[in-house]
Amino acid sequence: xxxxxxxxxxxxxxxxxxxxxxxxxxxxxxxxxxxxxxxxxxxxxxxxxxxxxxxxxxxxxxxxxxxxxxxxxxxxxxxxxxxxxxxxxxxxxxxxxxxxxxxxxxxxxxxxxxxxxxxxxxxxxxxxxxxxxxxxxxxxxxxxxxxxxxxxxxxxxxxxxxxxxxxxxxxxxxxxxxxxxxxxxxxxxxxxxxxxxxxxxxxxxxxxxxxxxxxxxxxxxxxxxxxxxxxxxxxxxxxxxxxxxxxxxxxxxxxxxxxxxxxxxxxxxxxxxxxxxxxxxxxxxxxxxxxxxxxxxxxxxxxxxxxxxxxxxxxxxxxxxxxxxxxxxxxxxxxxxxxxxxxxxxxxxxxxxxxxxxxxxxxxxxxxxx
Amino acid sequence: xxxxxxxxxxxxxxxxxxxxxxxxxxxxxxxxxxxxxxxxxxxxxxxxxxxxxxxxxxxxxxxxxxxxxxxxxxxxxxxxxxxxxxxxxxxxxxxxxxxxxxxxxxxxxxxxxxxxxxxxxxxxxxxxxxxxxxxxxxxxxxxxxxxxxxxxxxxxxxxxxxxxxxxxxxxxxxxxxxxxxxxxxxxxxxxxxxxxxxxxxxxxxxxxxxxxxxxxxxxxxxxxxxxxxxxxxxxxxxxxxxxxxxxxxxxxxxxxxxxxxxxxxxxxxxxxxxxxxxxxxxxxxxxxxxxxxxxxxxxxxxxxxxxxxxxxxxxxxxxxxxxxxxxxxxxxxxxxxxxxxxxxxxxxxxxxxxxxxxxxxxxxxxxxxxxxxxxxxxxxxxxxxxxxxxxxxxxxxxxxxxxxxxxxxxxxxxxxxxxxxxxxxxxxxxxxxxxxxxxxxxxxxxxxxxxxxxxxxxxxxxxxxxxxxxxxxxxxxxxxxxxxxxxxxxxxxxxxxxxxxxxxxxxxxxxxxxxxxxxxxxx
Ligand SMILES: Cc1ncc(COP(=O)(O)O)c(C=O)c1O
Numbered sequence: 001x002x003x004x005x006x007x008x009x010x011x012x013x014x015x016x017x018x019x020x021x022x023x024x025x026x027x028x029x030x031x032x033x034x035x036x037x038x039x040x041x042x043x044x045x046x047x048x049x050x051x052x053x054x055x056x057x058x059x060x061x062x063x064x065x066x067x068x069x070x071x072x073x074x075x076x077x078x079x080x081x082x083x084x085x086x087x088x089x090x091x092x093x094x095x096x097x098x099x100x101x102x103x104x105x106x107x108x109x110x111x112x113x114x115x116x117x118x119x120x121x122x123x124x125x126x127x128x129x130x131x132x133x134x135x136x137x138x139x140x141x142x143x144x145x146x147x148x149x150x151x152x153x154x155x156x157x158x159x160x161x162x163x164x165x166x167x168x169x170x171x172x173x174x175x176x177x178x179x180x181x182x183x184x185x186x187x188x189x190x191x192x193x194x195x196x197x198x199x200x201x202x203x204x205x206x207x208x209x210x211x212x213x214x215x216x217x218x219x220x221x222x223x224x225x226x227x228x229x230x231x232x233x234x235x236x237x238x239x240x241x242x243x244x245x246x247x248x249x250x251x252x253x254x255x256x257x258x259x260x261x262x263x264x265x266x267x268x269x270x271x272x273x274x275x276x277x278x279x280x281x282x283x284x285x286x287x288x289x290x291x292x293x294x295x296x297x298x299x300x301x302x303x304x305x306x307x308x309x310x311x312x313x314x315x316x317x318x319x320x321x322x323x324x325x326x327x328x329x330x331x332x333x334x335x336x337x338x339x340x341x342x343x344x345x346x347x348x349x350x351x352x353x354x355x356x357x358x359x360x361x362x363x364x365x366x367x368x369x370x
Numbered sequence: 371x372x373x374x375x376x377x378x379x380x381x382x383x384x385x386x387x388x389x390x391x392x393x394x395x396x397x398x399x400x401x402x403x404x405x406x407x408x409x410x411x412x413x414x415x416x417x418x419x420x421x422x423x424x425x426x427x428x429x430x431x432x433x434x435x436x437x438x439x440x441x442x443x444x445x446x447x448x449x450x451x452x453x454x455x456x457x458x459x460x461x462x463x464x465x466x467x468x469x470x471x472x473x474x475x476x477x478x479x480x481x482x483x484x485x486x487x488x489x490x491x492x493x494x495x496x497x498x499x500x501x502x503x504x505x506x507x508x509x510x511x512x513x514x515x516x517x518x519x520x521x522x523x524x525x526x527x528x529x530x531x532x533x534x535x536x537x538x539x540x541x542x543x544x545x546x547x548x549x550x551x552x553x554x555x556x557x558x559x560x561x562x563x564x565x566x567x568x569x570x571x572x573x574x575x576x577x578x579x580x581x582x583x584x585x586x587x588x589x590x591x592x593x594x595x596x597x598x599x600x601x602x603x604x605x606x607x608x609x610x611x612x613x614x615x616x617x618x619x620x621x622x623x624x625x626x627x628x629x630x631x632x633x634x635x636x637x638x639x640x641x642x643x644x645x646x647x648x649x650x651x652x653x654x655x656x657x658x659x660x661x662x663x664x665x666x667x668x669x670x671x672x673x674x675x676x677x678x679x680x681x682x683x684x685x686x687x688x689x690x691x692x693x694x695x696x697x698x699x700x701x702x703x704x705x706x707x708x709x710x711x712x713x714x715x716x717x718x719x720x721x722x723x724x725x726x727x728x729x730x731x732x733x734x735x736x737x738x739x740x741x742x743x744x745x746x747x748x749x750x751x752x753x754x755x756x757x758x759x760x761x762x763x764x765x766x767x768x769x770x771x772x773x774x775x776x777x778x779x780x781x782x783x784x785x786x787x788x789x790x791x792x793x794x795x796x797x798x799x800x801x802x803x804x805x806x807x808x809x810x811x812x813x814x815x816x817x818x819x820x821x822x823x824x825x826x827x828x829x830x831x832x833x834x835x836x837x838x839x840x841x842x843x844x845x846x847x848x849x850x851x852x853x854x855x856x857x858x859x860x861x862x863x864x865x866x867x868x869x870x871x872x873x874x875x876x877x878x879x880x881x882x883x884x885x886x887x888x889x890x891x892x893x
Contacts (some may be wrong), residue, residue: 050785053848148782329809333579333762352591360571361562363555364584364592 001160002059004101004129005048005079006094006121008113009066011136012039038066040136043149044112045071047134050153052076058160061106063097065089091120098124108196110134110156112149115174115187118142122172122191130167130194132156141293141301143170144193159196168197168213169240173293173302189238189256189292189302216324219359221245224288224320225264233285234261235276235314238303241290241322258305273307280310286318287311296331299349300339300370308342316348321355321365328355328363335368346370374834375827380799381856383450390444391878394434400441432879451858453801456664461749461824461832462795462803464772464817465558465607467635467659475662475725479718487713491698497717498697501690504724511735512633512653513646514676518685519657519715524634525560526710527654527673528601531630532568533707534652534677534684535599538628541684541705548598552622554584556606556774559807561632570598576811582610582763589621597627604631605638607807607817608762609746609769619649628652628681634673636660637821638743638771641736645676652677662726663719672719686710741822742771745829749773749820752833758783758840762812772819774812781814786843786850788814793861794842794853798835 010028013036051058052075060079062068067089072079082100086093094117101109102125109129111121114137121131133145134152146152158164169192221244228234236242236259246253249264257270260279268279287310292302298321299306311319321336338349346369354362406414418426436444460468485494505517521527532551539545551565554575562572573592575584583606600622605611612618619629631645631653637660645653657663658671665671677685687706688699699714730738750773753759758780761773781787792802806815820829843850854860862868875881 150782150785154785325809328576329811332813333576333811352585352588354573354592357574360566362571362573364552364573364575364588366576366578366585366588 001057002061002104002106003051003156003160004098004104004106004109004111005044005060005062005068005072006097006101006109006111006113006117007040007044007063007066007068007071008094008111008117008120008136009038009040009089011113011117012043012138013037040112041066041071043136044068044134045075046149047110047112047146047153047156048072048075048077050150051157054157054161061101061104063093067093067097091116094120095124101125102129108132108156108159110152112136114138114140115142115172118144118172118193119174119190122193125193127169127192127194130159130196132159132195141171141173141175141187141295141297143294144172144195145294155196155198158198164196164198166197167194169193170195171239171293171302187293187297187301188304191256192240213324213326216326216358217241217244218248220322220324220356221248223356223359224322225249228264230263231284232262233267233280233283235259235280235285235287235306235310236261237287237289237292237306239290239292241324241327242288245288258303271305273305273310276305276310277313280313282313284318285314286320287314288320288322290321291323291327291331291336295337296334297337297339298367300337300341306340308340308345311340311345312342319353321353323355323357325357325361325363328357328365335366337368337370339370343369374830376831376834376838377799380797382453382796382799382858383447384858385447385451387444387447387451389878390434390436390441393436393440393444396435398435398437400436400438453796453799455801459800459824459828459832461818461820461828462801464774464804464819465635465807466665466804467637467656467819467821469637469659469662469821470823471662471664471722472726472729475722476664478725479722482717482721485717487717492696495697497721498690498699499692500721500724501714501717502692502697504720504727505690507724507727508655508674508676511636511640511644512655512676513644514653515679516682516685516689517674517676518689519672519674519720520686520709520711521654521673521675522711522716523658523671524558524632524654524656524673525564527656527675528558528560528630528632529564529567530673530675530686530707530710531601531652531654532565532570532599533710534681535565535628535630536568536570537684537705537707538681539598544626545598548596548626550592550594550596551599551601552589552592552597552627553601554603554606555809555811556608556610557601557603558607558632558634561601561603561630565599565601577606577608577610577763579763580765582606582608582767583612583614586614586617586621589618593621593625593627595626597622597625599628599630601630602632603634605770605772607772607774608764608812609771609773610764610767611638611770616648623649623651630654634659635771635819637819638739638746640739641732642739646678650678651681657719657723661723662730663722670716670719672716672723688714690714738822739771742820745820745822745824746771746773748826749818749829749833752829753818753836756833756837756840758843759836771821772817774806774815774817776812777814777816780840780843784843784847786847788816790851790853791836791839791843792816793857794839794850795835796854796857798838800832800835 013031060077062072062079063083064081064085069081083097098121109131112134132152132155134149135145172190172193173187175187224245238256243253251266254270259269260267289298291298338346349367349369352364353367355365357363508517521530539548549571550573551570552573553561566572575588577583578585604615622629628651631650633653634656636655654673654675657674658665683705684707686709687703688701691698691700759775760779761775777788788805796802803816875884
């Protein structure tokens with residue numbers, strides 16, 4: 001069993017000193033000046049500790065210094081260390097290490113960081129290797145992270161020992177941190193990585209088995225298709241939950257973007273905000289969206305194309321939220337969030353909305369506009 | 371104060387018992403039935419030839435062949451590998467209302483063992499009168515106007531309710547329009563599943579974090595001209611009682627929907643609150659829980675479904691009636707949904723429940739509720755004092771007769787979760803607890819319901835065992851994770867293997883067939 005282990009040692013440093021992330025050199029320096037201490041190595045060790053009893057069975061491959069070596073040797077592991085020793089590490093080091101590990105044939109990559117780190121890993125390996133993230137960043141929208149460092153360790157252990165066999169696709173998302181610090185939030189959906197699926201650990205909740213989730217997604221898609229009205233535009237949001245709708249219609253799907261369908265035919269693929277406004281142009285339309293990422297957003301993260309203006313034109317009553325029960329449960333009681341950047345539109349969502357969870361099942365769930 | 375007893379040195383038998391077919395030796399016999407005397411044989415003639423052709427077996431049945439001693443040993447061994455429901459500390463089984471079921475009622479029920487459901491009404495007047503009287507008691511307890519005892523369990527009664535609701539809307543020509551049933555996530559899953567089976571769409575409400583029950587706004591958003599009914603448990607799985615349930619009922623009824631109250635576990639309310647005063651159109655009781663008859667593997671159940679007068683005509687046939695002189699079964703009910711089970715329900719269960727209710731009396735029923743709630747409040751204080759336990763929702767508010775707790779904190783600290791602790795409880799001779807219905811909205815959940823038949827010592831023992839296990843989890847998490855250590859059965863290492871239909875079968879015969887094994891030769 002080969003396990004890759006990468007720690008982004010500076011992830012999460014901004015949080016405690018009121019900064020919103022640590023991407024970018026100046027911000028990091030500012031964080032250190034403000035007294036930020038590395039949090040990520042402590043969390044990474046919590047995860048790795050779970051694997052300690054199986055130290056002899058696992059071939060641990062990691063990076064120099066604080067990017068994994070120190071954490072591992074502190075716990076008594078004797079890891080194989082790759083790459084070159086450096087004083088200062090950056091995103092390129094994460095990417096390089098992940099690529100090397102892929103080439104070395106690791107079975108699973110365990111990494112600690114935040115959304116930026118997830119993106120770096122994604123850039124390097126895409127969906128070629130299963131991964132599990134140790135949550136250590138300030139803000140985490142990506143769903144590739146376990147909900148607790150220890151859980152990440154347990155998922156890794158169970159996967160390596162063959163106790164988890166199912167893999168799910170989980171969102172890699174990242175906020176534009178530059179804009180974020182200026183108060184504007186835009187999170188992009190960059191792609192999907194493959195994560196060993198154990199509901200209870202990945203999201204702390206046992207909400208149904210993955211086969212059931214898949215069947216539920218299919219049932220939701222059937223419902224949406226059966227209810228499609230003639231001559232109405234259907235704006236199909238990004239994500240894996242909407243994918244079966246397009247598949248069942250036999251249409252090409254844009255996983256990371258928005259497609260428009262009318263009379264069960266494709267009108268336009270991967271459209272931007274302006275395209276949507278131009279195509280719909282006041283005609284009757286419905287938006288089909290799902291919850292994207294680990295935080296519970298339906299608008300404003302991973303689908304900026306569905307702007308406040310688009311929503312106003314379509315109308316709240318023409319929005320259909322779809323999600324499996326598992327996804328709803330994984331919100332842990334927190335509301336579904338809307339952050340379009342338009343306060344008036346956001347406020348319009350405050351209250352309760354129906355979420356379609358199966359062919360003939362809905363959940364009435366609280367929605368909060370930021 | 372008496373010292374709390376923890377059974378430190380408990381150890382269950384582990385017999386590694388084969389299944390009975392594997393114990394079979396061709397030719398071995400338990401009883402040698404004496405041959406009839408010649409005279410009798412001659413007098414009777416060939417009696418087998420009098421049986422109709424279609425009832426005759428072509429082959430001998432494949433029955434295990436074992437001596438008396440070994441049969442008895444076999445079943446003794448199996449019984450020793452159980453914890454003995456009813457005589458165990460069954461506080462564990464939250465949402466199941468496990469209580470002691472008085473033996474005398476089991477004895478009384480044997481009085482009707484020889485009654486056949488096809489007997490003429492005139493020969494079962496006593497039994498019918500017990501049905502009639504028990505119905506009256508349940509009417510009094512719930513405020514409903516008419517009951518059926520036909521359903522064989524709680525979910526079956528809830529399904530019957532859904533069928534009646536369908537018939538009601540159909541009779542008004544509104545069935546097509548009214549196709550949505552509203553329920554809550556902490557109601558019993560059958561409150562969603564059975565109306566769904568009956569063809570309705572299900573809308574599930576989630577609770578507000580602070581109050582622990584759904585917001586009125588959520589209900590209002592869900593209610594429309596499409597609403598057929600509300601199916602709701604109260605108190606819900608969490609043990610939280612919805613104090614504005616009457617308002618919920620009103621909102622749904624004003625929109626034209628009916629309201630069904632799932633009162634499977636009515637232990638906390640007997641003699642205190644009735645479905646009628648809350649405005650409900652119908653409710654059901656699990657007779658095999660609240661009304662003192664055994665359930666689970668100890669015996670069959672009955673779901674008693676009660677309705678208000680406007681729905682009475684839809685109840686299953688037959689109903690039990692009294693014309694002033696005699697009791698009779700009424701099949702002449704043209705708008706009835708029909709039968710939901712053979713004959714008229716499980717008669718011994720009704721007899722036992724009648725006896726139990728008579729023994730309790732009206733004051734006794736109220737005392738059941740009061741003690742159940744008191745027991746629960748006492749236990750809750752003790753359980754919540756255990757480091758690592760949390761209770762989600764409605765902080766500081768009392769629960770009724772059960773509580774859904776969780777080990778989230780302990781799990782994050784030690785990696786020991788609720789399944790591990792559940793297995794470990796068995797090592798102290800206590801029934802494994804009920805975690806939660808799915809989905810696990812509360813992480814690492816467990817649900818306890820200390821009914822009226824448990825003593826203070828039982829409650830103390832229970833809390834002390836959980837406290838001990840939480841300590842063990844901190845000291846040696848792997849030990850708890852590897853539990854049970856002293857039980858008959860061990861941990862299921864690969865649960866998926868137990869699901870493998872190519873490997874397992876429900877009967878020995880099917881098993882042999884599946885694996886193409888010869889049936890053992892018949893003696
Ligand atoms: C609230 C509630 N409703 C319905 C049922 C279903 O009853 P049964 O198991 O008899 O089908 C139960 C039993 O667990 C229950 O607790």
